[in-house]
Amino acid sequence: MVEPSGPRYWFEGRARTTHLDETILDGLAREGLPNLQRSPRYHRPRAPFCGIGQCTGCLVRVNGRPNVRACRYVPSEGDRVETENAWPSRRFDLLASFDFVFRNGIDTLHGFRKPAFLTPLFHRVVRRLAGYGEPPSAESAAGLTVAPEIRTTEIAIVGAGRSGRAAAAALVAAGVPPVVLDRRAEVPEIPGAELLLSTTATFLPGRSATPGAPFEMLGYTEPAKGVLIRAQHVVVATGSYDASLLFESNDRPGVMTGDGAMALSRAGRPPPFRRAVVFGAGSRARAIVERFGDQVSAVVALGEIPPEVVRAASDAGIPLYPRSLLCSTVGRSRISGVVIRSRGDRARATLECDALVLAHRRLPNGQLFFQAGARMGWRGGTGAYYPLAGDDGATNVPGVWAIGSASGALGPASPGSGERVASALTGGSVPMSPLERVRPDGPNELEGYYRELLREPRNGRWIACPCEDVLLDEIEAATRAGYRGVEVVKRYTGVGTGLCQGRYCLPDALLLLSIAEGRPPSEVGYITQRPPVHPTPMAALAALCPAVVSSEPTG
Numbered sequence: 001m002v003e004p005s006g007p008r009y010w011f012e013g014r015a016r017t018t019h020l021d022e023t024i025l026d027g028l029a030r031e032g033l034p035n036l037q038r039s040p041r042y043h044r045p046r047a048p049f050c051g052i053g054q055c056t057g058c059l060v061r062v063n064g065r066p067n068v069r070a071c072r073y074v075p076s077e078g079d080r081v082e083t084e085n086a087w088p089s090r091r092f093d094l095l096a097s098f099d100f101v102f103r104n105g106i107d108t109l110h111g112f113r114k115p116a117f118l119t120p121l122f123h124r125v126v127r128r129l130a131g132y133g134e135p136p137s138a139e140s141a142a143g144l145t146v147a148p149e150i151r152t153t154e155i156a157i158v159g160a161g162r163s164g165r166a167a168a169a170a171l172v173a174a175g176v177p178p179v180v181l182d183r184r185a186e187v188p189e190i191p192g193a194e195l196l197l198s199t200t201a202t203f204l205p206g207r208s209a210t211p212g213a214p215f216e217m218l219g220y221t222e223p224a225k226g227v228l229i230r231a232q233h234v235v236v237a238t239g240s241y242d243a244s245l246l247f248e249s250n251d252r253p254g255v256m257t258g259d260g261a262m263a264l265s266r267a268g269r270p271p272p273f274r275r276a277v278v279f280g281a282g283s284r285a286r287a288i289v290e291r292f293g294d295q296v297s298a299v300v301a302l303g304e305i306p307p308e309v310v311r312a313a314s315d316a317g318i319p320l321y322p323r324s325l326l327c328s329t330v331g332r333s334r335i336s337g338v339v340i341r342s343r344g345d346r347a348r349a350t351l352e353c354d355a356l357v358l359a360h361r362r363l364p365n366g367q368l369f370f371q372a373g374a375r376m377g378w379r380g381g382t383g384a385y386y387p388l389a390g391d392d393g394a395t396n397v398p399g400v401w402a403i404g405s406a407s408g409a410l411g412p413a414s415p416g417s418g419e420r421v422a423s424a425l426t427g428g429s430v431p432m433s434p435l436e437r438v439r440p441d442g443p444n445e446l447e448g449y450y451r452e453l454l455r456e457p458r459n460g461r462w463i464a465c466p467c468e469d470v471l472l473d474e475i476e477a478a479t480r481a482g483y484r485g486v487e488v489v490k491r492y493t494g495v496g497t498g499l500c501q502g503r504y505c506l507p508d509a510l511l512l513l514s515i516a517e518g519r520p521p522s523e524v525g526y527i528t529q530r531p532p533v534h535p536t537p538m539a540a541l542a543a544l545c546p547a548v549v550s551s552e553p554t555g
Contacts, residue, residue, distance in 0.1 A: 009079035012089075021185070024070040024081060025051070025058050029264045033272040033355070035253050035333065036060055036070060038086040041106055041129050041469035042099040042461075045090070045333055047253030049466070049504075051263030053183060053200075054241065056132070056467045056499045059084055064137030065223060067499070067535075071263065072185070072198070073222060084133035098129075099461075105471050132499070141539075149227045151194070152213055153179040155425060156231035158201045158368065160187045163404030164237030166418030168193045174426040179229060181219050186266075196227065202532040203234075203371050214399060218532070224539030233399045234372075235421055236387075238365035240405040242284060244504040245358050246472065246512070247453065248328030251463040254335030258284050258359035261292065271295055273355035277338050279326055280359035281305045286312050288359050293318065298351050300324050300340055302360065302449045321351075325453050328460065329356060343452060361446065363507055364406045370529035372400045378522035379408060381439025383446055384507060385526060391435050393421035401425075408437040447511055454515070464512075465505040467498020475509065479516040485525050486513055496527050499535045 004017040004027070011028070018027040025048055028034040035045045036058050049057040051071055058070040061082040075081065086093040098106070106129070155171060157164050160182035171178050172192035180190060181199045189195065199219040206216075213230035220226050242257035244250070254273070256264075258280070265271040271292055278288050281301035286309045289296055293316030299305065300321045305313075313320055327339040327348060338356055341348045361382060369376060369387040374395040376385040386408035393401040401424075403409070403417040415423075415430045423430040462472035470493050478492045486509060489495065495509055496502030502509075506527065514521040 007075055007077040007079075009075040009077070009081060011081045012083065018075060021074055024060065024062075024073050024075055025264070026071075026266070026269070027075075028070070029272040030269065033254060033256075033264075033334070035090060037084050038090060038093050038096065039251070039466065039469050040085060040132060042102070043086065043093050043096040044099055044251060044461075044463075044469070045253050046251070046466075047334065048256065048264070049244075049260055050241070050257050051260035052241065054500055054503055059132060059499075061133055062223075064140035066133030066136060068222065072183075074185075105474055149225075150230070151179050151196075151219075151227060152230045153194075154231065155179075155233045155235060156181065156201075156215075156217065156229050157193075157235040157237055158182075158217075159237030159239055159404070159406070160184070160190065160195065161237060161239045161404060163239075163409070163416060163418040164235070165190055166416055167235055167237065167403060167422045168418075170419050170422030171426065174422065174428065176426055178235075179231070181229075196221075198222070199227065200534045200536075201229070201368070202534050202536060203368065205531050218536065218540065220536055220540035222537065224537055226540035226542075231399075233401065233425060234368075235393070235401045235403060235425075236368050236372075236406060237404045237418070238368060238406045240362040240364050241503070242359060243361040243363045243507055244466075245279065245326065245360065246450070246462060246464060246508045247326050248456075248458060248462055249460045250329070251461075251466045252329045252331055252335045253333065254331070254354060255329060255356045255358070258288050258357055261288060261355075261357045261359075265291070271355075273353075275353045276355035276357050277351050277353045278357045278359055280357075280361070281309055281322070282360070284359040284362060285309055288357055289313055289316060289318065297353050300326060300338075300351075302326075302343075303445055325449070325456070326356075327453070327456055343449075362405070363503075364408065365503075366406060367501065367503075367529050367533035369395065369400070369402065369406075370526070371531055371533050372397050374400055374402070376526070377440070378520070379438050379440050380442045380444050383444035383511060383521065384438075386438070391417075391420060391433075392424040393417055394424065410436045410438060444511070447515065450508075450511055451515055454512075464509060465493075465495040465498060467500050467505070468494045470495045470505070472512070475512060476516065479513065484517055486510055487525055487527050489513060490527050501529075501533055501535070502527060 004019050006018040006020040008017045035047050037046045049055040053072045059067045060070045062068040083090040155178040157178050157180045168190045179194045181196045181201045185198045198221050201219045204216045215231045217229040242259045275297040277298045279300050289312045305322045323343045324340045329335045330337045337350045337352045363384045375388045377388045387402040389395050389402040393403045401421045409417045464472045474493045478489045496506045510521045513524045
């Protein structure tokens, strides 16, 4: 094993050394999946879940600055990293007593009314449980001063995956080099295009007054670098991600998505588990099995398992459990097994494991489409909203284009959606045969799965929104009280209002509300996506203050 040769930093008072360009989480995960914080309401232990900077499972405090994603932050020499939301420590948190005292949930909306003399104390508790971590120290806030940058371009592409790269290459070949933004730190070069890595993009409210550049976007890089991007066209190629799943104790450390398993084993590193149960039966589950065969103990699927996954699992000697319910996880501070049962059968079985990898369903990163005002349509094939875009990628918003899996396109095509949008933007000509897309209608298999799962006995907590500790019981209570539609239920319960902006809870909440309300998910609706659709450091926004930003472009 190669000894770390990067900077030395301090984690909870202990000196650590990382490899160069290795994030905090990369280094910690070499010793197993770490518990990095406690949840906001009930102080349940939390561990990394997605590994791609979209959940709240790896938030830490760095040099007095709260809510830094350990999966995206590369430490510098002398950095001091601490865990958050626990007292006196993440291993022994006295506030975890709330998880036992308030077994039926904490009603933060209506308050504690009897006896009246305890109401002020209850309000103090509620305020203590609100938010994440403590405000930044004065020293850390003073150090977040970074000169702003401005990019004025004809075309900005958000996402440097397969489709985004194809579009960028075709645009460069046509003499229109784009600016390409991607949240990842490691993306191959795109010759001729300007590539902004580790950069998250969100539309700014309103439209730009700059002639020929109607769109203004904020691209920001942690901790405080803001880039103002003025563009005539924005191509959204944000791709897709592995979804969550609702079951008893679904927030226990060790539960992670396929994205998380892949991200935490980059560059030849072993995964942070020894025996994982994989839940899923599609191409994503197959990729997990083929990559981690020796560390996979079982494959569980909600439906039938296709032959290609059966072959991959059989080659590795992995047992299969098709048409099964994932009832709960077991363990204390982290997962030690999962409880399953065959659908239609009451007998349960426990599978021993130290991780559960969710690889059953991929969903589009569609928040930018909602924010831009693009028309969206519900597609039953995956149970998600997609932009209503043509085969050339055009949406109903002039200048906003959709390509790749974020647009609902399936697999490679010739020409692919990236080449098609480049041709449309440059006046070229390519064959416009219909793209294969996810099924627009028909029942989603997960709906029937949830109808059966929700009849299971409940002994522990079912966390509907891990960011805000919203319980399934609270959502069901809201529907019984007459609240209908996801926007109203969101306001009543707080589901979807956390730092992930509903990416992991709302897709399941839509299906659950559809079942409870007896109407299709498309009628349940969706929440209003207000800017910024990604949690954005105030320092990055402050860097774009009109008093600071020059009207002259720098690039």
